[in-house]
Amino acid sequence: MTAITVTVNGKQHHSEVEPRTLLVHYLREHLNLTGTHIGCDTSQCGACVVHVNGESVKSCTMLAVQADGANVTTIEGLAHNGQLHPVQEGFWEKHGLQCGYCTTGFIMAAADLLQKNPHPTDDEIRHGMEGNLCRCTGYENIVRAIRYASEKMAAK
Amino acid sequence: MIPSSFEYFAPTTVAEAVSLLQKYGDDAKILAGGHSLLPAMKLRLSNFGALIDINKIHELRGIHVDGNISIGAMTTYHAIESSDALKATCAILPEAVSLVGDIQVRNRGTLGGSLAHADPAADPPAVMLALDAHVHVTGPGGNRTIAIGDFFTDMLTTSLQPGEIITSITLNPLGAGEGAAYSKFPHPASRYAIVGAAAYVKLEGGKVSACRIGITGAGPKAERQASAEAALIGTDGSAEAIAKAAEHAGENMDVLSDIHAGEDYRRAMIKVYTRRALTAAVERAR
Numbered sequence: 045m046t047a048i049t050v051t052v053n054g055k056q057h058h059s060e061v062e063p064r065t066l067l068v069h070y071l072r073e074h075l076n077l078t079g080t081h082i083g084c085d086t087s088q089c090g091a092c093v094v095h096v097n098g099e100s101v102k103s104c105t106m107l108a109v110q111a112d113g114a115n116v117t118t119i120e121g122l123a124h125n126g127q128l129h130p131v132q133e134g135f136w137e138k139h140g141l142q143c144g145y146c147t148t149g150f151i152m153a154a155a156d157l158l159q160k161n162p163h164p165t166d167d168e169i170r171h172g173m174e175g176n177l178c179r180c181t182g183y184e185n186i187v188r189a190i191r192y193a194s195e196k197m198a199a200k
Numbered sequence: 201m202i203p204s205s206f207e208y209f210a211p212t213t214v215a216e217a218v219s220l221l222q223k224y225g226d227d228a229k230i231l232a233g234g235h236s237l238l239p240a241m242k243l244r245l246s247n248f249g250a251l252i253d254i255n256k257i258h259e260l261r262g263i264h265v266d267g268n269i270s271i272g273a274m275t276t277y278h279a280i281e282s283s284d285a286l287k288a289t290c291a292i293l294p295e296a297v298s299l300v301g302d303i304q305v306r307n308r309g310t311l312g313g314s315l316a317h318a319d320p321a322a323d324p325p326a327v328m329l330a331l332d333a334h335v336h337v338t339g340p341g342g343n344r345t346i347a348i349g350d351f352f353t354d355m356l357t358t359s360l361q362p363g364e365i366i367t368s369i370t371l372n373p374l375g376a377g378e379g380a381a382y383s384k385f386p387h388p389a390s391r392y393a394i395v396g397a398a399a400y401v402k403l404e405g406g407k408v409s410a411c412r413i414g415i416t417g418a419g420p421k422a423e424r425q426a427s428a429e430a431a432l433i434g435t436d437g438s439a440e441a442i443a444k445a446a447e448h449a450g451e452n453m454d455v456l457s458d459i460h461a462g463e464d465y466r467r468a469m470i471k472v473y474t475r476r477a478l479t480a481a482v483e484r485a486r
Contacts, residue, residue, distance in 0.1 A: 046208060063208030063251070066242075085201050087239055088390070090304065099278070099307040105238050106308065109208050110253060156303065160282075174391065175302025
């Protein structure tokens, strides 16, 4: 077992993990943060996207021990003081989901996209979301949701 | 899916990493960005007793442009695609790596990791061949430099020796009269290259004086295209000259056939993408 210290959604955790524990399993099974989903488990679908030190990563393709000393944000940590993050609000307002399985990963990936490129074109949104797969929506409303968030963030 | 058990080390210096590699020998593997290694370990296609994570070795990260270009082995694709210094001196590289995988892959994946893994469908090897890069490595015997032409030896195989770690990659910045471009036919789901062509061209007095072409995705390893290069050198770099030269692309090269594309189709695409890359490279050189 290896001792790690990880700050998740602002709260520091001291944990003992096997080196082979994936970050997604650590979040879901050790910390009970089940908003991060396991989809394909082969780093393609993006259901498991979280932020590590501010950048989006696929948590099924990173070891928990690699997050030692890092700041991790999951979907549970995105809203502040009961106020939804603009991307969360966009998915609500524009009906950017149906079954919801891929949604938390999409939201985390979109939040990273907008922090790198606050005013993306629709093409840039689609290119930026290449790492996330949705089997229900056909992506149209997801693009609208992210555009809504971009406009909302610009208005602030 | 969970990998089989291993011991984990996170050294903070290259010397420490090399001594761990020596200690554990064949049972050890370097963990860079992990986006090829960890999936293979999760599928139990690869098992190692010791993983040596080099993400905490800060000297391996960073881009330095100062006469020549030096890129630390652990520099991520994201750092490369967003580097203004590289966009100004070597635009082909940020452009090509922006086509790798997706944002999450590019946030973790590294240039050195890609070269060491030598995936036959990775984008960077073709670009490195076209730019005539040099790979700098450190091992038990000290430091050495490997010309990129001697680096890729077979599918997933390089001339790195046991105990050696890539530390940096150096390139020459592109100057007046020089141009380079990458053109890729990506697999629609994985974004890996079915065929990727990187081309470098130098024009002097209106004639092509130098040309290098690297092809990835099509064969067991990324390869230069000597006969197509020779066919373009000495011409005026016109559309006709490029089309003629591109017809030689794929000669003397083993080409793969799989469920995504048969050998004949890949051979046809090698010519098409070579022509596109050469056309863009010549345009930039003018």
